[in-house]
Amino acid sequence: MHSHEDTTIDNCMTKCDTPRMGRALSFRLDEESERALRVIEATGMTTSEAIRTALIATAESFRHRRAVAEEATALEQDEADRAEMKSVAALMESLRAPR
DSSP: OOOHHHHHHHHHHHHHHSOOOOOOOOOOOOHHHHHHHHHHHTTTOOHHHHHHHHHHHHHHHHHHHHHHHHHHHHHHTOHHHHHHHHHHHHHHHHHSOOO
16 A cells, blocks of 8 residues: 555656646548558557647748748848849859850
8 A cells, every 4th residue: 555655756756757738639530631640650659649740740841931931032132142143143154065
């Protein structure tokens, strides 16, 4: 039988060892999502791990795309960079073999 102290330690260890989980979601998968989930689960991931991993990867992909788009916009507006690109293009054209 556990003493009060043992129970407190067990509870603390359980709470300390368990990662904090947020809200639970419920949703329906279409056929393509179901197939993708089966592929991921075949690696040994649980359904929850697979969904969390996919959400994080998708968010990171969106952040990367947004950063690239912002960089492209900044470069388009950079007159010095545009002048350098034109200069490099002219140099490359002058080095090209005649047709």
